Amino acid sequence: MSAVRAFVVPVLRRLTLLVALLAIVLVAVDLLPGNAARSALGRDADQAELLAKERELGLDRAVPIQFWHWFCGVLTGDFGQTARGTSIGALLADKFPQTLLLGGIALVLTVVLSLALGCWWAMRPDAVGARALQPATTVSVAVPEFVCGTLLILVFSLATGLLPAVTLTGPSGFPAGPEMLILPVLALAIPQIGWNTRIVRSALLDVATAPHVESAVLEGLPPRSVLLRHLLPFAVPTIVAGYATSVGMLFGGALVVETLFNYPGVGAVLAGSVADRDTATVAAVVALTAIVIMVLLAAADFARTWATRGAR
Amino acid sequence: MGITRRQLLQSGIGVTALLLAAACASEDDAGTTQRGGTLRVGALGTAARIERDPHGNLSNDSDFLIASLVYDALTVPGADPTVAPRLATHWEADADNRRWTFTIAEGARFHNGAPVTAEDVVWSMRRLRSVGGASKMPVAADDITADGPNRVVFTVPESNTQLPLLLRLMTFTVPQGTTDFTAAIGTGPFRLESFQGGTARLVRNEHWHGAPPLLDAIEVTMFDSVTALGNAAIGGQIDLASNVGAIAGRTAAGRADLQVVRRPNDTMVGVAMRTADGPFADARVRTALRLGVDRTALVNQVHSGFGTVAADILGTADPAYDTALARRDRDVERAKTLLREAGFDTGRSYPFVTKAEVAGEVESAKVVATQLAEIGVRLDVQVVEPAAFYDQTWLTAPLYTVSWGTNDSVVFFAEKLMSSGTNRNETAFHDAEFDAAIARALAASGAEYLQACEEIQRIQFERGGYLVWGMADGVDIAAASVRGLPTLGGFARVQLERAWLA
Numbered sequence: 058m059s060a061v062r063a064f065v066v067p068v069l070r071r072l073t074l075l076v077a078l079l080a081i082v083l084v085a086v087d088l089l090p091g092n093a094a095r096s097a098l099g100r101d102a103d104q105a106e107l108l109a110k111e112r113e114l115g116l117d118r119a120v121p122i123q124f125w126h127w128f129c130g131v132l133t134g135d136f137g138q139t140a141r142g143t144s145i146g147a148l149l150a151d152k153f154p155q156t157l158l159l160g161g162i163a164l165v166l167t168v169v170l171s172l173a174l175g176c177w178w179a180m181r182p183d184a185v186g187a188r189a190l191q192p193a194t195t196v197s198v199a200v201p202e203f204v205c206g207t208l209l210i211l212v213f214s215l216a217t218g219l220l221p222a223v224t225l226t227g228p229s230g231f232p233a234g235p236e237m238l239i240l241p242v243l244a245l246a247i248p249q250i251g252w253n254t255r256i257v258r259s260a261l262l263d264v265a266t267a268p269h270v271e272s273a274v275l276e277g278l279p280p281r282s283v284l285l286r287h288l289l290p291f292a293v294p295t296i297v298a299g300y301a302t303s304v305g306m307l308f309g310g311a312l313v314v315e316t317l318f319n320y321p322g323v324g325a326v327l328a329g330s331v332a333d334r335d336t337a338t339v340a341a342v343v344a345l346t347a348i349v350i351m352v353l354l355a356a357a358d359f360a361r362t363w364a365t366r367g368a369r
Numbered sequence: 370m371g372i373t374r375r376q377l378l379q380s381g382i383g384v385t386a387l388l389l390a391a392a393c394a395s396e397d398d399a400g401t402t403q404r405g406g407t408l409r410v411g412a413l414g415t416a417a418r419i420e421r422d423p424h425g426n427l428s429n430d431s432d433f434l435i436a437s438l439v440y441d442a443l444t445v446p447g448a449d450p451t452v453a454p455r456l457a458t459h460w461e462a463d464a465d466n467r468r469w470t471f472t473i474a475e476g477a478r479f480h481n482g483a484p485v486t487a488e489d490v491v492w493s494m495r496r497l498r499s500v501g502g503a504s505k506m507p508v509a510a511d512d513i514t515a516d517g518p519n520r521v522v523f524t525v526p527e528s529n530t531q532l533p534l535l536l537r538l539m540t541f542t543v544p545q546g547t548t549d550f551t552a553a554i555g556t557g558p559f560r561l562e563s564f565q566g567g568t569a570r571l572v573r574n575e576h577w578h579g580a581p582p583l584l585d586a587i588e589v590t591m592f593d594s595v596t597a598l599g600n601a602a603i604g605g606q607i608d609l610a611s612n613v614g615a616i617a618g619r620t621a622a623g624r625a626d627l628q629v630v631r632r633p634n635d636t637m638v639g640v641a642m643r644t645a646d647g648p649f650a651d652a653r654v655r656t657a658l659r660l661g662v663d664r665t666a667l668v669n670q671v672h673s674g675f676g677t678v679a680a681d682i683l684g685t686a687d688p689a690y691d692t693a694l695a696r697r698d699r700d701v702e703r704a705k706t707l708l709r710e711a712g713f714d715t716g717r718s719y720p721f722v723t724k725a726e727v728a729g730e731v732e733s734a735k736v737v738a739t740q741l742a743e744i745g746v747r748l749d750v751q752v753v754e755p756a757a758f759y760d761q762t763w764l765t766a767p768l769y770t771v772s773w774g775t776n777d778s779v780v781f782f783a784e785k786l787m788s789s790g791t792n793r794n795e796t797a798f799h800d801a802e803f804d805a806a807i808a809r810a811l812a813a814s815g816a817e818y819l820q821a822c823e824e825i826q827r828i829q830f831e832r833g834g835y836l837v838w839g840m841a842d843g844v845d846i847a848a849a850s851v852r853g854l855p856t857l858g859g860f861a862r863v864q865l866e867r868a869w870l871a
Binding site for chain 1: 409415416417418419420425426428502503504505563565566567568570590592593594596597598600601603604605606607753754755756757759760761763792793
């Protein structure tokens, strides 16, 4: 029963939230001036062609009805067609795995590096490297992904030629070589690493003042065991909450970074379909991204619940 | 009409080289073309707008480039005359320019080996009409018919000397009955080997009816942003950044490993002033605005100098463009006088709508507004999104920026944008004398045609609704080793079949 409370209820709540979010996105795109039929046909289309296209796309129906039709389709696994008549499902299958790959690598890198850096910083605050972390993390948090990416391109591609400036797509639809992933992943991860390193450090320092830690230190346990056994387990809820916020930031940032590096992901699909007022495509991208973020947030919730099981 | 491009190509490699030397200003060693190699091309496009149907709305540069290499249009852009043969080797009209007969190239075959028949062409052109509408195929489906195995007849209700020009670019021929275009069976100089998410690999079609291309393959990569496209070329990841714009051109200009290809008369970025009613209905006011802008400064600031000054007439690359007439220098005093005479209210400000559709368009609005403030016309620049623009501003607002490519026909623009009957009358221009001149140009040939062209330009210059201050060059950047690149403006940029690698 408590498991139902802990997991099913939040999932249901999030699903309700997702449906509401999608409705809002659809209405917002509908309220923007502009017309999907005109975007699909181009400016040369005449009035009769436009009306025919609007009927074909169902744009002559009320927005709630459009939403209902779209939603029923999604429940049966059919995302429908773009305004240009291609399958949205196929379009997303073409581009979404690449975004997941980019965001996934960036997330793993963020977790690994921020944990390592945060622990080191908390354990050895006076080391030269740890002192450098104070300004370094502040700067990396303050710099948005596109600035970070532009700087990386300038330094590592245009000035030194060490790494490719843009991603070229191979026949598989994925980047033609692994080296093409390095700069996009870094551009995405560096701000998040900075942010999470600070969270890890302050969570550890908070726990360090607890009585059980002090007694462990007084007992003469080596710093490594103090960290692993007495500090980290108690800091995990805070740290995981930090990673949970990063998930959303990473996906939001991926859409920007993809454009900058010409990475073949879902970002360009979203940007293009908003510009074209193609509501079905916009909603599909939002829905998929939201589901991924929700799954990761649920995982974060699970980790937090598990970590605080002793406190209950 | 002189020697056509096709005839030149057919008369051997020496003449081809001559043509290349004439076409490419940067050509250093045109005598020895070299066969082989893969050209890596970057072109703009976005995933949401990918279109495989050659008769659909190809709004991605990358899709249009791929289609133009895989499929043949009946005719293609040229320099002078502005129409060159492609799948159609020649064409003739009856005495009143209503019934046009196009002859299909001898030996033209689809990539699957099947010969091209008149039926294939008729079917494709009818499909283009039903999918793309009248703007892409001006002839009604029933008026496109086969005449024997290799001739196709287009019949139009009124005389139209422009038909060969109107059949350029989009008139891609596919095997009769094709509706699935994933295999991309065309007749063009390259065959599609693979296509994935907007990116394609094309290989040479040895059996092309024209002179076989020199390149083994062309790889087209789609780029979402101009910045990434420029970076790819500067970083050496691609050999050609197609239509990358002036900013990348400026960066590449100083580098020995890159060449900057300037294709003049590529894009017109200008101002549409509503002539039917509203504050700019008085021709004197429009003349004042045209006298109030500093065209050289505009070209330098908006196009970074990659462009030329124009004088309010559309179709600057047309051989019939009247350079003697088309000159208008800034005259602030005269502009102020005209505004006073017309009783123009300088006490208020006027909305001036623009959109970031073409490079420099928004900037141009700001510069124009600053310049016109000096003649006392206060403009309030409003930047809107392209989708909103075409929904709410286009064809109705008194003052807005416009952009058009393929600027090589005075008559085309006159008929499509300024005749009374057109549905794209951006300046709401209705002028009986002008309509009569267009009708004459569409019906007549030779000296009479040229005279009608002159008349069209004179009216545009004197009382038209456009402020055409300049033309942007098309700017491509390429590795120094790439030769034989297209140098004509507009959609001629896709004609890569003669490119080669030194």
